[in-house]
Amino acid sequence: MTYADRRWTSPDGLSLYARDYAAAAGAAKLPVIAIHGLTRNSADFEAIAPLIAQSGRRVLAVDVRGRGRSDNAPDPMTYVPATYAQDILALLQQTGIERAVFLGTSMGGLITMALAAVRSKVIAGAIINDVGPEVAKEGLARIAAYTGQPVDTPTWAEAAAYVKRNNEVAFPHYKDTDWNAFARRVFREGPEGSPVLNYDPDIVVPIKAAGAKALVPNLWPMFTRLTKGRQVLLVRGENSDLLSPKILAKMQKRAPRMDVVEVPGVGHAPMLDEPAAKAAIFPFLSELA
Numbered sequence: 253m254t255y256a257d258r259r260w261t262s263p264d265g266l267s268l269y270a271r272d273y274a275a276a277a278g279a280a281k282l283p284v285i286a287i288h289g290l291t292r293n294s295a296d297f298e299a300i301a302p303l304i305a306q307s308g309r310r311v312l313a314v315d316v317r318g319r320g321r322s323d324n325a326p327d328p329m330t331y332v333p334a335t336y337a338q339d340i341l342a343l344l345q346q347t348g349i350e351r352a353v354f355l356g357t358s359m360g361g362l363i364t365m366a367l368a369a370v371r372s373k374v375i376a377g378a379i380i381n382d383v384g385p386e387v388a389k390e391g392l393a394r395i396a397a398y399t400g401q402p403v404d405t406p407t408w409a410e411a412a413a414y415v416k417r418n419n420e421v422a423f424p425h426y427k428d429t430d431w432n433a434f435a436r437r438v439f440r441e442g443p444e445g446s447p448v449l450n451y452d453p454d455i456v457v458p459i460k461a462a463g464a465k466a467l468v469p470n471l472w473p474m475f476t477r478l479t480k481g482r483q484v485l486l487v488r489g490e491n492s493d494l495l496s497p498k499i500l501a502k503m504q505k506r507a508p509r510m511d512v513v514e515v516p517g518v519g520h521a522p523m524l525d526e527p528a529a530k531a532a533i534f535p536f537l538s539e540l541a
Contacts, residue, residue: 255301255313260346262317262339264330269321270294270343271313273305282376282541283310284353285340287360289521291399291451293320295437296357299525300533307534309353314343316363318452328457333359337366344374353540357381358494358521365471368478377483377540379533382492382521384499385475391494391520394421400456403449411435411447422489422519472506479507485536486512487529491519511536 258272271294275281284304286297294313301311315322316336325331340363344352353376356364361383368375398418405411412428412435419434420426426434435447442448478484484507488495504510513532515522522529 257321258312258347260343263342264325266317266323266325266339268317268323268339268343269315271297271301271311273301273311273313275310276306276308278308281309282351282353283312283349284355284537285343285349286311286313286355287336287340287357287363288314288316288319289358289360290395290455291319291449292357292438293450295320296523297355298437299523300355300530303530304533304537307537309537312343312347314340316359318455320450324452324454328452328454329461331452331455332458333362333366334370336363337370340367341371341374350374351376353377353379353537355379355381355524356383357524358383362471365474365478369474372477375478375482377485377536378478379485379487379536381487381524382489382495384486384495384503385471386499386502387494388496388499391492394493396456396459399459400453402453405439405448406446408432408435408439408447411439421493422491422521425517475503476506479510483536483539484510485532486510487522487524487532488512488514489518489520489522490514490516492521494520 255271255273258270260268262268286301288296293315297313301313305311317339318324318331351374354364361380364378403414405414412431415434415438416431438450439447440450488500513528515526515528
């Protein structure tokens, strides 16, 4: 299924981008807003978004500011969940969407929690992919080690090798064809024809400025707000180094009605095209208007 290119304007004047997948014909259903992880973009949803659209829901898969086809921010200190949440609210306002189901992978899940804190009523339900209101230091340290660092990838083969080095722990079953496809999602063709990372390296500036505090954010009040009185599905990679079993247990204690699915054989974060993920996502969505 193809998508339309959609642009909207952030509160501070940036031109932001989303892939807009039209819903298949049928009774109107709440749309889905899909939000990617820290160094990723809307391409991460290229497998699951068409399937959701075919089930009758419009899907807007966004490029958060500084990623993909969205503008970079002149002030890198705006690369924080609170600002991203305001950008998403601007998208809803400019597209006339009053309520939606939110699908957030990693940082996208944190943005969804931030939205619950500032405009809870826009969230009809949420799918949170492999992240919690606190995160394991090991996983964040791994991600921080490569985020914003310069890379030398003059060829697409080297770009594929780069993403394999950083993500093989999460996807040990991936073959060369998978890593090549992965590279095409994470990199874009630069002016010289060589692959360049498809995000602003300055996204790391607020993380460095926060120092050690950035490694263990406490978002429990936001998580409580998100899960209060609405349906939430948590997807966890069996081998996740960001959402540990200990954190998961705390989340289930705080939100006993939350649905949970564990995707076998993968780490942080599931791509949501795995059979176990799809087998949980579509029944979950079918329970929402």
